[in-house]
Amino acid sequence: MSSVAPVELPIPGGIAGRAPSLEEEYVEATTKAGRVKKNLTSRWATVAALLIAVLWTIPTFGLFLSSFRPAVLIKTTGWWTIFSNPGLTLDNYRDVLLSSSSSAPQLGQYFVNSVAISIPATIFPLVLASMAAYAFSWMKWKGRDVVFVLVFALQIVPLQMALIPLLSFFSRGITIGNALIIPPTPSGTYAQLWFAHTAFALPLAIFLLYNFISQVPGEVIEAARVDGASHGQIFLRIIIPLAMPALASFAIFQFLWVWNDLLVALVFSGGSPDVAPLTQRLAELTGSRGQDWQRLTAAAFVSIIVPLIVFFSLQRYFVRGLLAGSTKG
Amino acid sequence: MTTAELLNKIEQVVIALAAFAAVIGLLLFLIDRAPKKRKDFFQLVGFVAPAFIILIIGLVYPAIRTAIQSLYDAKGNFIGFDNFVWAFTQPDSLVSLRNTVIWVILTPILSTVIGLAYAVFIDKSRGEKYFKALVFMPMAISFVGASIIWKFVYEYRPTSANQIGILNQVVVWLGGEPVQWLQAVPANTVFLIIVMVWIQTGFAMVVLSAAIKGVPTEIVEAAQLDGTNAWQRFLHVTIPGIQGSLVVVVTTISIATLKVFDIVRTMTAGNFDTSVLANEMYTQAFRAGEPGRGSALALILFVLVLPIVIYNVRVLRKQREIR
Amino acid sequence: MRITRAKRVIIPLAGVAAVALALTGCTGDTPASSSGTAAAGCEDYADYGTFTGSPTVNIYGTIVDVEADQLNQSWTDFEKCTGITIKYEGSQEFETQINVRAQGGNPPDLAIFPQPGLLASMVAGGYIKTPAQSVEDNVDKNWSADWKTYGTVDGTFYAAPLMASVKGYIWYSPAFFKDNGYTIPTTLDELTSLTAKIAADGKVKPWCAGFSSGEASGWPGTDWIEDTVLRQSGAQVYDDWTTNKVKFTDPQITKAFDYVGNILKNPAYVNGGFGDVTSINSTTFQDAGLPILQDQCAMMHQASFYEAQWPEGTTVAPDGDVYGFLMPPATAGGQQAVTGGGEMVGAFKTSDEITAVQTYLSSALWANNRVSIGGVISANKGLDPNNAKSPLAVDSIKILQDPNTTFRFDASDLMPAAVGSNSFWKGIVNWINGDDTQTVTTFIQSTWPQ
Incomplete structure (x- = not known):
């Protein structure tokens, strides 16, 4: 590999005649870095990278190929013998997608539910956590570090142990004495799922965003303060724009987690297919059949399509996202 | 689903988002107009209260409840620390304790090292974007999906039959006998850990790659002029430059590993000496009808995370001093 | 710059939404169930009464997939004749989730317990309601005393048996x-x-x-x-x-x-x-x-x-x-x-429509309806073995109904x-x-x- 490999950044290249965006400035910066002679990117490094990439892809690829093979072939021959045992079919996908089961609505409804659960359950914790992270970074208050450590430690509270108390909060509300402080939340709506996902996401979100937000150069904030900006203004006008890449990165992770969640959905969808997500349906489809590889393979791929679309379309934010420390002033 | 129902769902989402935006907007508006007296206090409350209220209801209260429950038996009698005694004497829970320690040591180290190496190797190479996507892909797959994928890799067929799992096929190609990977104590725990590493490496790689790109080029160039070789530059320039990100990555993966449960449950259901604390906790609390024992295991899990917390606190202090 | 950035986030999300909309094409708008009262063939269901305002009864159980479809099919006539809508949800995680839902205060109306032990622990938690006399009468009439004990905890009858299987x-x-x-x-x-x-x-x-x-x-x-x-x-x-x-x-x-x-x-x-x-x-x-x-x-x-x-x-x-x-x-x-094994139907709530469903599920009518769809058997004495779809099912039903058989759960x-x-x-x-x-x-x- 030549030492001056052309940079290929996951960013649509700069368009002539438009003011350079943050990202384009960034392209410039890294292009300069690209000119630095890089011995690490030697032939061996390339070989190692290729090896890792192949090792990481084979399992998924094998399953992907298998999802198009007839059940009998999946069970009797390996997917790598596809050429000596040819035979491709869409039956597995037809089974999973268009199953004529009358006991449950078809996949479309579950798909809509997954989207309807994931979007707010991504935005809510993101906004609340960035506000809290700001308070931990740039507001001075007594006990700040202690509270931060407590919030951080909350990450380890096992989801499983929090399910019953939270469900009981939803179904009974909160009463002090005989007075109803918070009324019960109706089941069979998305609200319970949004709340649960938000609560479970907050500790990690605060921790990750704090790492980014606290690294914003102090001078910028000081300058704004001197100009008479309030906390609300600083948060909205300085922190949020600067933290955009970190926010986007976290948003992707949170979206992936919510989309792939099964446990929270099982408990809080309230036993109604009206709000149950895709994962719940796929678990039912596949769970009863044990080793029915053909269904499992197709179902697994149906469920990862959306996360992959989201990842590929927002990938460029990772370039700068979740960048803890070492931002250039 | 009728069109009306679809519209109703969209409406629910839109209303929720609008209401949320309105509440937060109003909050920020009010913060700036807080009474002069105790202004700092009101501003602080405005920023942290929404998150804290949700945390208290969703996590703090359950944590306290779990702690109390760990002192009771299944029938609701107070039994002091008997559940903890049980946890440290029963061979089953001791095995899961040991396995959890193995998990939490191996997973973050392997994921971070492989992720970092990969990030460095592909840095500024041709097709970096695609290289990244390939390794990141497992992150987009649910734990259950990943377990299915790997069960397929580890699948066993007797010598006489065609192998359908790639790993055993490789063994056969090399002239060996097929192995029941998931039942081979004690190596089977490692085979489960590989699944977690496979997932988490993408996370480590993406974050560290971004951090590497953030190391100022001037420093790298300066080091190069000093005649250092690539390895030295990596050790003395890159590593210190991405230290913050490394801590974040190792911490996040460690905690995710402590909580791992789906992988074990889907692949071996905790049999063959592969159980981990989170799985044992779930089994005890929800299947065996012993919520007290489950809670005790949850608390032990909590204690295991303390070293990570303490380390992060020290990093935090150091950062504060620098500023 | 701000605007372009916002756009970039929105476009992929809009894409996702578009996919979602496209997929809903697959769902089809299902016609609303006709609210025909006292339709033809409802004579058998007269005892259960007719309900107005289309009440819903939720049932939760372990049965999924094809067998869940067959279960739903077994009560379509009942739904049509009585005006009750039965919403069945099956889950592989039933054994753990029923604990979570009961303790969390959000249980289903009825649950199909695959194990008497689980039913007993729910009873011990105080979650299960005693059924109406009509259910107990059905059980006394249609099941052997042994089977009744599987739905009985500490001398109180709580749940009627549903289906059965012969092991061994x-x-x-x-x-x-x-x-x-x-x-x-x-x-x-x-x-x-x-x-x-x-x-x-x-x-x-x-x-x-x-x-x-x-x-x-x-x-x-x-x-x-x-x-x-x-x-x-x-x-x-x-x-x-x-x-x-x-x-x-x-x-x-x-x-x-x-x-x-x-x-x-x-x-x-x-x-x-x-x-x-x-x-x-x-x-x-x-x-x-x-x-x-x-x-x-x-x-x-x-x-x-x-x-x-x-x-x-x-x-x-x-x-x-x-x-x-x-x-x-x-x-x-x-x-x-x-x-052998079998299921028990326990109620978490009481209402007239729940009683009607519970009574129906413990009747010989339901057993015959369900068994004639195929795939399962029941120990219900009112079941005609010839309704079963296969020789093995006929054999199994005969074994279960034979008074000389020693049956143990x-x-x-x-x-x-x-x-x-x-x-x-x-x-x-x-x-x-x-x-x-x-x-x-x-x-x-x-x-x-x-």
């Missing part, structure tokens, strides 16, 4: 047996000698087995042990075993472990079509019998419901591709003793959850993986709640 069938290929001159054994010793004979002939391994079943891995092995205990030591020991009066370490129980171990832990006898002894643990119970069709193994032990696992096109009949004979008694001509389902749904399963898995009987039975006994 040994599946085999009639043609293979005939070709090789093997005959169906009539005693446990004959079963042992048949096993030895098949192994000596060397054409196939005599047995295949699969104990893998996710979290519940090992349960098919517990069935093996239970069947053997009931046949070797009789119903009294079996009952005492479920209540811990007879310990796992008791010779009467270890004797059963030894008998089964002689078969399943003998590499010469297992695991036809799959590999060595340990492959029993990696083979799912669903796949376990399939080698019989390929003449790779001669016999497989599994309950009547295994009939649904045979691939499409397999004839299950005494002269077909496969059939089952019951595990023989210890001595020839001994009384027929079988183990699956012992692990009656034991406390810590044993019956955890350590017994685990113990079996370890036992197959090499632990000896003494170690395993001591371990299981040690987990019995004090």
Whole structure:
């Protein structure tokens, strides 16, 4: 590999005649870095990278190929013998997608539910956590570090142990004495799922965003303060724009987690297919059949399509996202 | 689903988002107009209260409840620390304790090292974007999906039959006998850990790659002029430059590993000496009808995370001093 | 710059939404159910009354997939005639989720419990409501006293039985047996000698087995042990075993472990079509019998419901591709003793429509409706065996209805959850993986709640 490999950044290249965006400035910066002679990117490094990439892809690829093979072939021959045992079919996908089961609505409804659960359950914790992270970074208050450590430690509270108390909060509300402080939340709506996902996401979100937000150069904030900006203004006008890449990165992770969640959905969808997500349906489809590889393979791929679309379309934010420390002033 | 129902769902989402935006907007508006007296206090409350209220209801209260429950038996009698005694004497829970320690040591180290190496190797190479996507892909797959994928890799067929799992096929190609990977104590725990590493490496790689790109080029160039070789530059320039990100990555993966449960449950259901604390906790609390024992295991899990917390606190202090 | 950035986020999200909208095309707008009151054919349902305002009854259970569809089908007429809508939700996670939902204060109206032990623990938690007299009357009329006890906790009746299965069938290929001159054994010793004979002939391994079943891995092995205990030591020991009066370490129980171990832990006898002894643990119970069709193994032990696992096109009949004979008694001509399983329907709430559904589900009408759809059987005495769809189902129903049959519920389902749904399963898995009987039975006994 030549030492001056052309940079290929996951960013649509700069368009002539438009003011350079943050990202384009960034392209410039890294292009300069690209000119630095890089011995690490030697032939061996390339070989190692290729090896890792192949090792990481084979399992998924094998399953992907298998999802198009007839059940009998999946069970009797390996997917790598596809050429000596040819035979491709869409039956597995037809089974999973268009199953004529009358006991449950078809996949479309579950798909809509997954989207309807994931979007707010991504935005809510993101906004609340960035506000809290700001308070931990740039507001001075007594006990700040202690509270931060407590919030951080909350990450380890096992989801499983929090399910019953939270469900009981939803179904009974909160009463002090005989007075109803918070009324019960109706089941069979998305609200319970949004709340649960938000609560479970907050500790990690605060921790990750704090790492980014606290690294914003102090001078910028000081300058704004001197100009008479309030906390609300600083948060909205300085922190949020600067933290955009970190926010986007976290948003992707949170979206992936919510989309792939099964446990929270099982408990809080309230036993109604009206709000149950895709994962719940796929678990039912596949769970009863044990080793029915053909269904499992197709179902697994149906469920990862959306996360992959989201990842590929927002990938460029990772370039700068979740960048803890070492931002250039 | 009728069109009306679809519209109703969209409406629910839109209303929720609008209401949320309105509440937060109003909050920020009010913060700036807080009474002069105790202004700092009101501003602080405005920023942290929404998150804290949700945390208290969703996590703090359950944590306290779990702690109390760990002192009771299944029938609701107070039994002091008997559940903890049980946890440290029963061979089953001791095995899961040991396995959890193995998990939490191996997973973050392997994921971070492989992720970092990969990030460095592909840095500024041709097709970096695609290289990244390939390794990141497992992150987009649910734990259950990943377990299915790997069960397929580890699948066993007797010598006489065609192998359908790639790993055993490789063994056969090399002239060996097929192995029941998931039942081979004690190596089977490692085979489960590989699944977690496979997932988490993408996370480590993406974050560290971004951090590497953030190391100022001037420093790298300066080091190069000093005649250092690539390895030295990596050790003395890159590593210190991405230290913050490394801590974040190792911490996040460690905690995710402590909580791992789906992988074990889907692949071996905790049999063959592969159980981990989170799985044992779930089994005890929800299947065996012993919520007290489950809670005790949850608390032990909590204690295991303390070293990570303490380390992060020290990093935090150091950062504060620098500023 | 701000705007372009915002756009970039929105576009992919809009893409996702578009995909979602496109997918909804697959769902189709289902026509609203016609609210025809007293439609033709509703005479049978007159007793349940008609309800206005279309009340809904939620049912939660373990039954999923095709069987859930069949369940829904079994009450469509009832829904049409009474105006009640039944919403059924099935989940593989039922056993844990029902705990979570009950404790969290959000239970379903009715739950279909697959284990009396689970029902009992829900009753102990104070969650289950006693059913209306009409339900108890149905149970007194349609079920044997034994079956009523499975829905009874501490002398109070709580739940009516629903479906049933007969355990202890040994599946085999009639043609293979005939070709090789093997005959169906009539005693446990004959079963042992048949096993030895098949192994000596060397054409196939005599047995295949699969104990893998996710979290519940090992349960098919517990069935093996239970069947053997009931046949070797009789119903009294079996009952005492479920209540811990007879310990796992008791010779009467270890004797059963030894008998089964002689078969399943003998590499010469297992695991036809799959590999060595340990492959029993990696083979799912669903796949376990399939080698019989390929003449790779001669016999497989599994309950009547295994009939649904045979691939499409397999004839299950005494002269077909496969059939089952019951595990023989210890001595020839001994009384027929079988183990089996079944479901109980318990109510978490009370209302007229819930009572109507509960009454219907405990009636002979429902049993006949459901069994004639196929795939399952019931111990309901009002069931006409000829409604069943297969010879094996007809046989099983006759066994269940025969007053001379000693029927015992699956012992692990009656034991406390810590044993019956955890350590017994685990113990079996370890036992197959090499632990000896003494170690395993001591371990299981040690987990019995004090």
